[in-house]
Amino acid sequence: MTTLPTTRATRAPLVRPPLSPPSLARAASTIVWRNLLHIRRMPEMLLDVTVQSVMFVLLFAYVFGGAIAVAGSDYREFLLPGIMVQTMVFSSAVVATGLTNDLQKGIVDRFRSLPIPRSAVLVGRSISSLIHSSIGVAVMGLTGLLIGWRIRNGVVDGVLAFLLLLLFGFAVIWLGIWVGSIMRTVEAVQGFMFTVMFPLTFVANTFAPTESMPTWLRFVAEWNPISAVTQACRELWGNGLPAPADAAWPLQHAVPVSVGWSLLLTAVFAPLAVSAFRRRSRD
Amino acid sequence: MGGTAAVEAVDLVKHFGTNRAVDGVSFVVPEGTVLGLLGPNGAGKTTLVRMLTTLSVPTSGTGRVAGFDVVTQPNEVRRSMGLTGQAATVDEILTGAENLRLVGALYGLPRAYVRDATERLLDRFDLTDAADRMAKTYSGGMRRRLDLAVSLLAAPPILFLDEPTTGLDPKSRSGLWAVLRELVDEGTTLLLTTQYLEEADQLADEIVVVDKGKVIAAGTPTQLKDEAGRASVVITLTHARDLAAAADLVRAHSPEVHVDRTGRRVTARAGGLGDMTRIAAAFEASGIELDDLGLARPSLDDVFLHLTGHRAEDAEDTEEAEPGPITEGAAP
Numbered sequence: 200m201t202t203l204p205t206t207r208a209t210r211a212p213l214v215r216p217p218l219s220p221p222s223l224a225r226a227a228s229t230i231v232w233r234n235l236l237h238i239r240r241m242p243e244m245l246l247d248v249t250v251q252s253v254m255f256v257l258l259f260a261y262v263f264g265g266a267i268a269v270a271g272s273d274y275r276e277f278l279l280p281g282i283m284v285q286t287m288v289f290s291s292a293v294v295a296t297g298l299t300n301d302l303q304k305g306i307v308d309r310f311r312s313l314p315i316p317r318s319a320v321l322v323g324r325s326i327s328s329l330i331h332s333s334i335g336v337a338v339m340g341l342t343g344l345l346i347g348w349r350i351r352n353g354v355v356d357g358v359l360a361f362l363l364l365l366l367f368g369f370a371v372i373w374l375g376i377w378v379g380s381i382m383r384t385v386e387a388v389q390g391f392m393f394t395v396m397f398p399l400t401f402v403a404n405t406f407a408p409t410e411s412m413p414t415w416l417r418f419v420a421e422w423n424p425i426s427a428v429t430q431a432c433r434e435l436w437g438n439g440l441p442a443p444a445d446a447a448w449p450l451q452h453a454v455p456v457s458v459g460w461s462l463l464l465t466a467v468f469a470p471l472a473v474s475a476f477r478r479r480s481r482d
Numbered sequence: 483m484g485g486t487a488a489v490e491a492v493d494l495v496k497h498f499g500t501n502r503a504v505d506g507v508s509f510v511v512p513e514g515t516v517l518g519l520l521g522p523n524g525a526g527k528t529t530l531v532r533m534l535t536t537l538s539v540p541t542s543g544t545g546r547v548a549g550f551d552v553v554t555q556p557n558e559v560r561r562s563m564g565l566t567g568q569a570a571t572v573d574e575i576l577t578g579a580e581n582l583r584l585v586g587a588l589y590g591l592p593r594a595y596v597r598d599a600t601e602r603l604l605d606r607f608d609l610t611d612a613a614d615r616m617a618k619t620y621s622g623g624m625r626r627r628l629d630l631a632v633s634l635l636a637a638p639p640i641l642f643l644d645e646p647t648t649g650l651d652p653k654s655r656s657g658l659w660a661v662l663r664e665l666v667d668e669g670t671t672l673l674l675t676t677q678y679l680e681e682a683d684q685l686a687d688e689i690v691v692v693d694k695g696k697v698i699a700a701g702t703p704t705q706l707k708d709e710a711g712r713a714s715v716v717i718t719l720t721h722a723r724d725l726a727a728a729a730d731l732v733r734a735h736s737p738e739v740h741v742d743r744t745g746r747r748v749t750a751r752a753g754g755l756g757d758m759t760r761i762a763a764a765f766e767a768s769g770i771e772l773d774d775l776g777l778a779r780p781s782l783d784d785v786f787l788h789l790t791g792h793r794a795e796d797a798e799d800t801e802e803a804e805p806g807p808i809t810e811g812a813a814p
Contacts, residue, residue, distance in 0.1 A: 213637040230588075306573060314557050315588050
């Protein structure tokens with residue numbers, strides 16, 4: 200193959216050094232490094248949580264916002280927590296497309312042929328997706344500050360709300376892994392996730408108060424986990440009034456209910472996701 | 483150490499629903515040797531490799547790599563082998579050097595070793611200039627070479643190669659063969675799958691022919707070619723009217739003669755170059771006009787036709803890399 204002069208040293212056979220198979224933490228962080236390199240090489244991967252979300256903020260704050268009446272609060276204050284939860288929910292689509300892509304291209308097989316803990320691929324993928332979404336949340340926060348959103352309740356509550364967002368993001372990531380393991384192509388995953396995610400994030404209190412919705416729809420919206428998390432963030436950040444007295448039970452206890460929803464979603468989707476991923480990568 | 487089994491398949495079976503992709507396959511690859519798994523698309527070659535490399539769990543049967551069971555000791559198996567899959571599984575967004583660094587970290591190899599090995603492997607595979615370019619800018623041949631370099635990073639004693647040269651041009655193919663021969667000289671055990679008899683012939687000590695999930699023949703390349711029928715002399719006439727006379731003439735030199743009327747061709751089983759020269763001389767003396775006369779060696783198709791009675795349903799998209807029957811002047 201080559202007629203280039205090569206030194207004797209480069210031609211000598213490699214001698215295998217002692218292998219020390221990596222721990223889960225080391226293997227997963229290597230995979231995170233690799234996934235983040237992808238983002239650095241293709242910053243357009245972040246469009247979904249940056250430009251797209253900023254566009255949402257501007258559209259709702261300036262186009263629809265004037266027509267949406269929010270009791271006791273400025274609409275922009277009301278909007279920001281909703282958009283942040285939506286950004287977090289979209290991380291399930293991020294994890295699903297990334298995973299399907301790796302499965303399709305045989306990268307997962309390459310990883311699985313190496314002596315690493317079995318769960319490293321999923322753990323690495325989840326962490327990098329959370330980082331991906333967190334970048335989105337940070338961009339939202341800065342955009343919010345520019346247009347008048349503020350954290351009014353002190354540092355502890357403020358940080359608590361961000362942690363709640365991360366916890367909820369972690370829960371919906373399992374849904375993404377499940378979908379990503381079942382579907383065969385990236386296009387199918389994107390189609391499916393956006394058909395499901397858009398109505399889910401809109402039939403909620405994210406963009407408009409639920410009080411004006413028809414009774415049945417209001418019921419659905421108020422039991423939507425996304426509404427509880429949004430309400431919890433609003434309360435912790437001091438954006439707007441507590442839920443109205445006639446709102447459904449989850450909104451009356453938004454913070455503990457959000458934690459509960461996150462744990463419940465994880466309990467339901469994590470086993471489904473792990474078994475679908477195993478099945479997909481066994482054959 | 484010599485004589486112990488590096489890879490062992492014992493009655494391996496894999497069913498996908500009702501499809502028996504692999505249906506009871508057994509073979510042994512002794513340490514330091516090369517086994518060629520030969521078969522057409524869909525014969526079950528890839529499934530066999532996936533089972534032996536722990537990517538797929540067998541429906542039944544046993545696989546052992548370096549003495550470790552592929553089902554109960556997958557991590558020991560993964561530490562003992564390298565795999566170059568059918569689709570070059572390099573990360574397109576990472577550079578060549580980063581691909582090696584990624585896999586080095588996942589093997590848990592020392593950093594200094596990875597740095598040194600990366601440099602040497604990139605040099606060995608002619609990729610030094612492309613080391614800092616994203617792999618998506620690589621040609622098909624370069625990707626294959628990078629994939630192989632990645633598989634060799636931890637210097638595994640056993641290497642699995644699934645159709646390593648499918649889709650490569652002849653020059654890249656022979657370059658890859660040269661590298662594989664070096665590895666064998668260094669003591670690596672190879673198990674490679676291929677659709678090309680020529681490739682198995684060039685590299686393998688032992689060939690196992692699979693079709694429809696079953697082993698249909700096994701032996702050294704020479705044994706297999708003998709079984710498939712030896713070389714034949716193929717004579718193409720200028721005029722169809724000479725066919726009968728030509729056939730009579732050839733029969734004096736060969737026990738088995740076949741006449742193809744539409745192709746104006748006479749095919750005769752031959753022992754080698756000597757037979758071809760004698761037949762050529764006889765035509766020279768007879769005055770029958772010829773378009774062509776040559777020696778053809780058995781192809782994968784011939785082996786299959788002989789062993790199974792059906793043609794190898796070959797890939798249609800790999801024509802450029804298909805060696806096919808070779809007409810040449812040298813005796814096999």
